Amino acid sequence: MHLYRSHTCGELREAHVEETVRLSGWVHRVRDHGGLLFIDLRDHYGLTQCVVDPDSEAFKTAETVRSEWVIRVEGKIKKRTDETINETLPTGQIEVYIDKLDVLSAAKELPLPVFGELEYPEETRLKYRFIDLRRESLHNTIVKRSAIISAMRRRMGDAGFTEYQTPILTASSPEGARDFLVPSRIHPGKFYALPQAPQQFKQLLMVAGFDRYFQIAPCFRDEDPRADRLPGEFYQLDLEMSFVEQEDVLTTMEPVIRGVFEEFADGKSVTQEFPRIAYDDAIRKYGSDKPDLRNPIEMQAVTEHFAGSGFKVFARMIESDPKTEVWAIPARTGGSRAFCDRMNSWAQGTGQPGLGYIFWRKEGDGIEGAGPLAKNIGPERTDEIRVQLGLEEGDAAFFVAGDPKKFADFAGAARTRVGTELKLVDEDRFALCWIVDFPMYEWDEEEKKIDFSHNPFSMPKGGLDGLTNTDPLELKAYQYDVVCNGYEIGSGAIRNHLPEVMVKAFGIAGYEEAVLQERFGGMYRAFQYGAPPHGGMAAGVDRIVMLLAGKQNLREVSLFPMNQQAQDLLMGAPSEATPKQLRELSLRLNVQE
Numbered sequence: 001m002h003l004y005r006s007h008t009c010g011e012l013r014e015a016h017v018e019e020t021v022r023l024s025g026w027v028h029r030v031r032d033h034g035g036l037l038f039i040d041l042r043d044h045y046g047l048t049q050c051v052v053d054p055d056s057e058a059f060k061t062a063e064t065v066r067s068e069w070v071i072r073v074e075g076k077i078k079k080r081t082d083e084t085i086n087e088t089l090p091t092g093q094i095e096v097y098i099d100k101l102d103v104l105s106a107a108k109e110l111p112l113p114v115f116g117e118l119e120y121p122e123e124t125r126l127k128y129r130f131i132d133l134r135r136e137s138l139h140n141t142i143v144k145r146s147a148i149i150s151a152m153r154r155r156m157g158d159a160g161f162t163e164y165q166t167p168i169l170t171a172s173s174p175e176g177a178r179d180f181l182v183p184s185r186i187h188p189g190k191f192y193a194l195p196q197a198p199q200q201f202k203q204l205l206m207v208a209g210f211d212r213y214f215q216i217a218p219c220f221r222d223e224d225p226r227a228d229r230l231p232g233e234f235y236q237l238d239l240e241m242s243f244v245e246q247e248d249v250l251t252t253m254e255p256v257i258r259g260v261f262e263e264f265a266d267g268k269s270v271t272q273e274f275p276r277i278a279y280d281d282a283i284r285k286y287g288s289d290k291p292d293l294r295n296p297i298e299m300q301a302v303t304e305h306f307a308g309s310g311f312k313v314f315a316r317m318i319e320s321d322p323k324t325e326v327w328a329i330p331a332r333t334g335g336s337r338a339f340c341d342r343m344n345s346w347a348q349g350t351g352q353p354g355l356g357y358i359f360w361r362k363e364g365d366g367i368e369g370a371g372p373l374a375k376n377i378g379p380e381r382t383d384e385i386r387v388q389l390g391l392e393e394g395d396a397a398f399f400v401a402g403d404p405k406k407f408a409d410f411a412g413a414a415r416t417r418v419g420t421e422l423k424l425v426d427e428d429r430f431a432l433c434w435i436v437d438f439p440m441y442e443w444d445e446e447e448k449k450i451d452f453s454h455n456p457f458s459m460p461k462g463g464l465d466g467l468t469n470t471d472p473l474e475l476k477a478y479q480y481d482v483v484c485n486g487y488e489i490g491s492g493a494i495r496n497h498l499p500e501v502m503v504k505a506f507g508i509a510g511y512e513e514a515v516l517q518e519r520f521g522g523m524y525r526a527f528q529y530g531a532p533p534h535g536g537m538a539a540g541v542d543r544i545v546m547l548l549a550g551k552q553n554l555r556e557v558s559l560f561p562m563n564q565q566a567q568d569l570l571m572g573a574p575s576e577a578t579p580k581q582l583r584e585l586s587l588r589l590n591v592q593e
Contacts, residue, residue, distance in 0.1 A: 007023060010045035012091050012094055025041045027041065027068060028115060029067055030066070037059070039073075041071070046091060049091070051097050058101035065103065067107070067114065068131070072100075073102075074098070077096060079094055080095055129560055149216055151260050152256070159256055162213065162214070163214055166215065170193055173193070177196055185585050202215075202240040203526075204526055205240065209242075211241070211242045214239040216237060216541065217237075219233065220232065221234075230542060230555070231563075234540065234541075239536045249480075249494070249536065250274075257482060257490070261484075261544075268428050268429050270430045271432040274433050275433045279476075284404070291412075295425045303324070305385050306318060309376065311356075323405075327407075328389055331422060332391065334422050343398060343421070346417060355400070356372070356373045358385065360386055361393060367393045416486070431484065432484045438477055440475040441472040441473055450472050454479045454491075456509070459494045459501070463501055480537070484544075490537050490538060497533055503516060
């Protein structure tokens with residue numbers, strides 16, 4: 001018999017009755033039932049109930065064991081009596097009567113419990129992550145993460161992709177976030193950078209003739225903490241394809257993404273045909289380029305109904321500024337003054353002056369609009385708005401006005417709030433879509449210049465002609481995101497593979513050709529020697545796992561995450577370097593107080 005186990009703690013069944021077995025694992029809990037000691041023994045594979053009676057030579061040792069001690073037991077399998085069978089446990093038909101028990105490792109008093117799923121301070125959980133990971137929910141989530149990544153690899157292989165590993169130590173490049181820099185000992189005063197993404201390398205692979213690449217790639221960005229991204233590092237399903245148009249990438253990847261979601265949906269429905277929504281339409285309908293389509297609310301412009309109306313606040317804005325629009329957020333079943341006032345208070349809590357509303361109620365044989373806006377614009381305009389929005393008695397609508405570029409985010413947040421408060425969001429599905437036709441450029445108000453809005457390596461619509469003859473702020477690009485339940489889970493583009501187009505595109509954003517050659521020299525040179533048209537995307541592994549695991553926090557799907565101050569409480573990183581290390585790297589610290 002093996003030194004530590006003949007079986008795992010999740011393996012034994014009724015067919016093993018009367019066999020003598022050896023198990024090793026952690027003491028999940030100990031129960032004293034009138035002289036009999038029950039020990040639930042746990043390992044990675046499951047849990048087995050073990051029994052020690054006072055006549056066993058193991059009893060004296062068993063009395064000393066405590067939760068999370070690591071022990072080895074040997075004994076005979078017995079069938080449980082009918083009244084003690086545990087149907088919720090795979091091993092619930094049997095129990096092990098212990099003849100021998102050895103303590104392999106004792107445990108100190110625990111800083112947090114493993115039995116049960118009690119909430120504990122995040123600082124404690126991260127500092128003692130090796131204990132936290134023993135807890136059933138988190139342990140199962142990490143196992144599910146591994147299974148999801150395996151499914152991604154399998155499906156990418158089935159789609160004709162080959163996995164390649166790109167470098168971790170590379171050159172710094174301005175790709176939108178701050179690099180993590182690594183000083184070079186061999187080349188004093190020079191630095192490597194950890195890759196923000198394998199972007200340039202995967203494009204170079206296409207130039208090198210590798211047709212379909214993918215990788216489960218670690219990416220590193222020295223960003224301030226964000227709710228939707230782990231600090232420091234994250235993983236993505238990275239891919240690139242040669243000789244493709246935008247539609248080729250979407251139709252290739254949609255079955256892969258849909259298949260992964262269906263495999264791990266746990267009964268939730270998954271969108272079968274991902275709708276393609278233009279960026280401008282997404283902003284106007286949902287106030288966001290990552291809309292949660294489980295929420296049925298679609299905003300509409302109702303500017304004409306307020307132009308020249310008795311509601312002077314909106315009417316004057318429309319008259320004085322041609323950019324002004326009024327958007328309506330329909331709220332089915334929200335037609336009560338209490339709910340409308342609650343939404344108005346919420347808006348004021350976000351720093352807005354308020355949130356105008358109309359709600360509709362039955363009046364005689366008809367439907368009457370109520371609320372301050374309804375009184376000001378009159379019954380005819382009020383009813384025209386109701387008809388346009390498709391609303392009925394018991395419904396409401398909320399209104400925002402101004403330059404849509406300035407209020408779209410707030411309108412989107414209000415849409416989300418209404419859908420959530422009124423329980424309109426379908427929690428039992430994964431709603432996926434593609435957002436396409438992103439702007440190539442945007443205005444950087446801080447720098448007072450035009451800059452790339454999405455990915456600097458994207459092909460603009462119309463190519464060189466589009467760059468030359470279109471207002472940059474009106475120019476669209478072959479860029480696309482895949483969105484699920486309000487989260488961007490992937491982003492990509494058809495790439496700019498022609499040197500002259502690349503030079504022009506970067507020139508509009510203020511980069512001279514010399515800077516282009518210095519910062520992106522490898523790719524710029526490669527494009528001089530025959531580059532295929534190519535495109536690809538990257539899907540966020542952590543976000544996909546978070547959605548499929550039903551978690552609200554990315555730290556719940558990562559093995560050893562940092563806290564929100566980008567600190568590793570378990571390993572003590574970041575830590576100070578020794579004087580010897582600094583000398584070897586030709587570095588001297590100048591830490592600002």
